[in-house]
Every structure is written in structure tokens, then in C-alpha cells.
Amino acid sequence: PLVHTAALVTEARREGFGLGAFNVITLEHAEAIVAGAEAAGRPVILQISENAVKFHHGRLDVIARASQAVAAGASVPVALHLDHVESEALWRQAAGLGFGSVMVDYSKLPYDENLRLTTGAVEDLQAEGLYVESELGKVGGKEGEAPLSAHAPGARTDPGEAAAYVAATGVDALAVAVGSSHAMTSRDAALDHELIARIAAAVPVPLVLHGSSGVPDEELARAVKGGMVKINIGTALNIAFTGAVRAHLEADPKVVDPRKYIKDARAAMAATVEHFLGVLG
Numbered sequence: 629p630l631v632h633t634a635a636l637v638t639e640a641r642r643e644g645f646g647l648g649a650f651n652v653i654t655l656e657h658a659e660a661i662v663a664g665a666e667a668a669g670r671p672v673i674l675q676i677s678e679n680a681v682k683f684h685h686g687r688l689d690v691i692a693r694a695s696q697a698v699a700a701g702a703s704v705p706v707a708l709h710l711d712h713v714e715s716e717a718l719w720r721q722a723a724g725l726g727f728g729s730v731m732v733d734y735s736k737l738p739y740d741e742n743l744r745l746t747t748g749a750v751e752d753l754q755a756e757g758l759y760v761e762s763e764l765g766k767v768g769g770k771e772g773e774a775p776l777s778a779h780a781p782g783a784r785t786d787p788g789e790a791a792a793y794v795a796a797t798g799v800d801a802l803a804v805a806v807g808s809s810h811a812m813t814s815r816d817a818a819l820d821h822e823l824i825a826r827i828a829a830a831v832p833v834p835l836v837l838h839g840s841s842g843v844p845d846e847e848l849a850r851a852v853k854g855g856m857v858k859i860n861i862g863t864a865l866n867i868a869f870t871g872a873v874r875a876h877l878e879a880d881p882k883v884v885d886p887r888k889y890i891k892d893a894r895a896a897m898a899a900t901v902e903h904f905l906g907v908l909g
């Protein structure tokens with residue numbers, strides 16, 4: 629069934645498991661994420677990013693309604709999250725489309741601007757019953773961004789600043805920069821576990837790890853034990869999708885029916901989701 633994000637985050641935090649949040653680009657992503665979660669017997673978050681909306685010619689409603697229907701038919705609890713949003717016109721659509729949460733992302737702006745825009749969005753979104761996540765520090769590597777080293781100290785979240793930011797904005801969850809970076813196709817990011825512990829001790833809200841595709845399994849498990857609650861995974865699914873399509877096309881160069889190879893892609897993504905949910909405990 630479709631459930632509210634807040635319910636899943638609260639349960640994950642209480643039980644001490646990492647809540648997998650996977651990026652939906654196509655309908656098959658949503659189907660695969662739910663199939664993987666059902667196979668693992670875990671709840672899951674389907675998240676749609678502003679970049680995915682751009683891919684759908686600027687429309688959120690079509691992919692959101694499809695994801696909502698997939699969630700409603702699931703045998704495990706599934707929440708819908710709108711991810712990495714800068715456009716106000718976009719986050720204002722969330723409540724009407726079944727989303728339980730929104731990440732407003734003003735992390736590339738100077739601190740004061742991030743604070744001001746986030747605070748305004750939090751007020752309006754919480755009034756509509758939505759759970760709000762935002763980012764402090766820079767995870768980097770988002771589409772259209774100059775690559776930023778995950779190891780650049782200026783990019784890391786400062787615990788004291790994080791505490792002040794959470795208190796001032798009223799956000800429900802905080803995305804932090806602790807060594808991971810978006811869109812990594814190799815799994816060799818080293819997380820700063822000491823920093824994770826310091827931030828977790830300094831802020832009262834659950835922490836969110838972005839760019840988790842590039843983080844090795846053991847590092848992910850350790851981050852969850854150290855206080856990371858929502859674990860965002862996108863690129864790993866696309867690696868699985870594209871790898872399966874490539875393998876199918878190479879083995880069967882005469883194929884024309886897209887169902888043949890997209891079926892393989894969907895199965896590969898589902899297996900990837902099941903694997904990650906096992907790692908997250």
C-alpha cells in the first residue's frame with residue numbers, strides 16, 4: 629500500500645534499519661523497486677527527482693500517478709518522495725499527487741539563501757501535511773553540475789551549522805555531505821564515519837545519505853549503524869538497467885520488441901534493489 633514517508637522514516641529510525649529510497653525515471657523503475665522490496669520483505673521509498681521530471685518534458689503528474697498506482701498495489705509499505713527540487717512550481721504539486729515528502733534542494737546557494745528559501749518551503753509544505761528534507765553542505769555530482777570532489781573539505785556538512793540550520797528551518801530530515809557523491813559508477817566512496825556520528829549527535833532529525841550508489845556495502849551498513857536513516861540510491865539501478873539491455877542486444881541483435889530487453893532491465897533493477905535492502909538491515 630501507499631503510506632506516508634514520515635511513517636516509514638519513524639519506523640526505520642526506531643528499528644535501526646536503513647530505509648532505501650530509490651530513484652524512479654521510468655514506469656519500469658517503479659515496478660522494479662517495488663518488486664525488489666517485496667522480494668526483500670522491506671518497506672521502500674519511490675522518489676522522483678526534478679531531473680526526472682525534466683526528462684518527462686516537465687510533467688510530474690504522469691510518472692507520479694503511475695508510481696502511486698504501483699505503490700498502491702504493493703504488498704509492502706511504499707511511500708512517494710519528490711527529490712532534489714529547486715522549482716517552487718514543482719514542489720507545490722506534491723501534495724496533490726500522493727507524495728508524502730519533498731526534498732527542497734537549495735544546497736548550491738550561499739547558506740543564508742538556502743536557509744531563507746528552505747524555511748519558506750518548509751512552512752508551506754508542512755501546512756499541507758508533507759514531510760520536508762533539505763540539504764546542507766554539497767554532495768555534488770548532480771546532473772548539470774560541475775563535478776565536485778566528495779573529499780573537498782568545504783563541501784562537507786559542519787555539525788554545528790547543521791544544528792543551527794535544522795532549528796531555524798524546521799526541516800524534518802537533513803541530507804548531509806559526508807564523503808559520497810552523486811552519479812558514481814564505481815563503488816569506492818569512503819564515508820567520514822566520525823563526521824556522521826558528530827552530525828547525528830548534533831541534530832535531532834533523521835539524516836539522509838545521498839549518492840549511495842558509489843558507497844560499498846560495508847560502508848553503507850556502517851553508516852546506518854552510525855545514524856544514517858534514509859539511503860538514496862539512483863545510479864546503481866541505471867547501471868543494472870543499461871547493463872541488462874546491452875547484454876540482451878549483444879546476445880540477440882535481431883530483437884525489435886522492446887518488451888524483450890526492458891523485461892531483463894526491470895529484473896536486473898529489482899535484483900539490485902533486493903540486494904541493497906539486504907545490506908541496509
Ligand code: G3H
Pocket residue numbers: 651711712809810811812837838839840841842860861862863864
Ligand atoms: O537523491 C538521489 C540520490 O542521492 C542518488 O544518488 O544516483 O549517486 O545513487 P546516486
Ligand code: ZN
Pocket residue numbers: 712767810838839860
Ligand atoms: Zn541526491
